[in-house]
Amino acid sequence: MKSELLNTLFECVEFGKINLESPYPPQMKGMPGADEITREALESGITPDEILNEALIAAMDKVGQKFSEKKIFVPQMLLSAKAMNASMAHLKPYFADGSVKRKGVFILGTVFGDLHDIGKNLVGMMIEGAGWEVIDLGVDVKIDAFVNKVKEYPGAPVGISALLSTTMINIKPVIEAIKMVSPKTKVIVGGAPLSAEFAESIGADAYGRNPQEGIKWLESVYRS
Amino acid sequence: MQTWKSNFEETKQHYLDWWNHKGIVLSMWEHIPKDGEPYENVPPPPPSKDLNQFWFDPEWRSAYLHYTMSRNSYLADILPIANTQLGPGSLAAILGSELEAREDTIWIREKPDFDGRIVFDENNKWWKLHKDLLKACKARSQGKYLVGCPDLVEGLDVLASLKGPDNVLVDLVMNPEDTLRQLQDINTVYFRVFDEIYDIINVEGEMGFCYFSLWAPGKVTKLQADLSIMISEEDYRTFCQPFLREQCNNIDYTLYHLDGVDAIRHLDAVLEIESLKAVQWTPGYGQPQGGDPQWYPLYKRILSSGKSVMINWVTLDEIAPLIDNIGNQGLHINVDFKSEKDIEEALKIVERYR
Numbered sequence: 001m002k003s004e005l006l007n008t009l010f011e012c013v014e015f016g017k018i019n020l021e022s023p024y025p026p027q028m029k030g031m032p033g034a035d036e037i038t039r040e041a042l043e044s045g046i047t048p049d050e051i052l053n054e055a056l057i058a059a060m061d062k063v064g065q066k067f068s069e070k071k072i073f074v075p076q077m078l079l080s081a082k083a084m085n086a087s088m089a090h091l092k093p094y095f096a097d098g099s100v101k102r103k104g105v106f107i108l109g110t111v112f113g114d115l116h117d118i119g120k121n122l123v124g125m126m127i128e129g130a131g132w133e134v135i136d137l138g139v140d141v142k143i144d145a146f147v148n149k150v151k152e153y154p155g156a157p158v159g160i161s162a163l164l165s166t167t168m169i170n171i172k173p174v175i176e177a178i179k180m181v182s183p184k185t186k187v188i189v190g191g192a193p194l195s196a197e198f199a200e201s202i203g204a205d206a207y208g209r210n211p212q213e214g215i216k217w218l219e220s221v222y223r224s
Numbered sequence: 225m226q227t228w229k230s231n232f233e234e235t236k237q238h239y240l241d242w243w244n245h246k247g248i249v250l251s252m253w254e255h256i257p258k259d260g261e262p263y264e265n266v267p268p269p270p271p272s273k274d275l276n277q278f279w280f281d282p283e284w285r286s287a288y289l290h291y292t293m294s295r296n297s298y299l300a301d302i303l304p305i306a307n308t309q310l311g312p313g314s315l316a317a318i319l320g321s322e323l324e325a326r327e328d329t330i331w332i333r334e335k336p337d338f339d340g341r342i343v344f345d346e347n348n349k350w351w352k353l354h355k356d357l358l359k360a361c362k363a364r365s366q367g368k369y370l371v372g373c374p375d376l377v378e379g380l381d382v383l384a385s386l387k388g389p390d391n392v393l394v395d396l397v398m399n400p401e402d403t404l405r406q407l408q409d410i411n412t413v414y415f416r417v418f419d420e421i422y423d424i425i426n427v428e429g430e431m432g433f434c435y436f437s438l439w440a441p442g443k444v445t446k447l448q449a450d451l452s453i454m455i456s457e458e459d460y461r462t463f464c465q466p467f468l469r470e471q472c473n474n475i476d477y478t479l480y481h482l483d484g485v486d487a488i489r490h491l492d493a494v495l496e497i498e499s500l501k502a503v504q505w506t507p508g509y510g511q512p513q514g515g516d517p518q519w520y521p522l523y524k525r526i527l528s529s530g531k532s533v534m535i536n537w538v539t540l541d542e543i544a545p546l547i548d549n550i551g552n553q554g555l556h557i558n559v560d561f562k563s564e565k566d567i568e569e570a571l572k573i574v575e576r577y578r
Binding site: 016022024074078079082113117118121165166168192193194195198 | 456
């Protein structure tokens, strides 16, 4: 029963089945989704930790792999993230009372001068799906906003994105300001025009070509 | 029409040939200043009061464009077209999004109260601005240059500017029928707007487009689906190709802007559009630029499908190897010229192949 429910929840997240009403994916039409299965799992005594680790994180990891291999694309990934969020909503009380712990806090934002958010949102969803609490500062984020959040969450890694070659240069002063107040804070950067070389040249600690790379890097920071 | 471009008739022939998959066009992205005296002693406008005046005041902007056009170089096939762009995808503003003036561009903000309906409002303030700006520029140009068509954009990219890319992408899966209806409605408005713009800016039937160095002896536009890098080939054929095909069937001369390595997987679907005439390739930042040998197979693939190709940000030393490898028929080469001396150098190379 336990393993069956966790497997079903895994599939709901992998294939983006949010709830009973959701018409997607067609092969799961009319079946309960992540919302209903999570409720049933909790009622049956499965722990939030088991739900988080054995279903949600594991499923989102598979989603990330499929995305990296171009077996699925952004729409399918967004649906998986929505299914994960539907499940996570049931776990919120357990996060709040400390009975389930996240891996850490990740601060995220699109650099000032840039209003693009789809890449940042994808990264945020995937990292949340990997078990982190994501503080999303939004788009066009000024230097002070990053710095203030770093002060509020000492040690939390920071992700900064840019989609334009004209705005990626704005990342450098943000990193400088962050390192000024918190030299040990790690910063990862990403976005279509960026590269590993550019990331290194502006003082970033890492470059994430896709959400999966960001998660791998985060896991290494978390473990260290 | 007597323009400030002395060799315009020759350039027009190059463009006609290029649209017909022949010859070489040698141009650049926008303009550089000419050497020596301006074509006419046009006084500059007073400094703009703010960014809103810089972008959104038809009188000020037309005066500024008139001043800069009188000082640009139009050597080789560089076009005398005033850039009237109002943001990348200003059709979204005409449909209810907001424009926001920034230093180097115009941002398009999503429509906060978008209810799923694509409604064209003749009294929309940004539509009025499009017309006022184009009319002001046309009045000032007096036939000395063309007034370009703003970068309206279409399809999924406009829908993303209205309701946000995340919502568009989710709706491809969750509400495909609504999305198809919205895309059809966007095309309907596009044709309505485009035709009215054409009526304002055409000169004896000829037309120029703001970006991508485009001129044609009829209606001409650039097409794109930048959001498509996020979707599957199957979804591209469902949500992009039919609407692009309709545009190509309705507009005389069309160029598709293929943006980024992840867009290449849609190239087959693009090339299946019979009435599309040309494809432009943007490798993207961090990639080798247009003249790099890495892209020769891509260009050959486009050319062998019967379309012409536009190649951007080619350097002087890349021109000859490029033509040697992909041939001299149906090429539009845009070089990142820094001076008129550069242009003369490039012309010498290209003339060997004409």
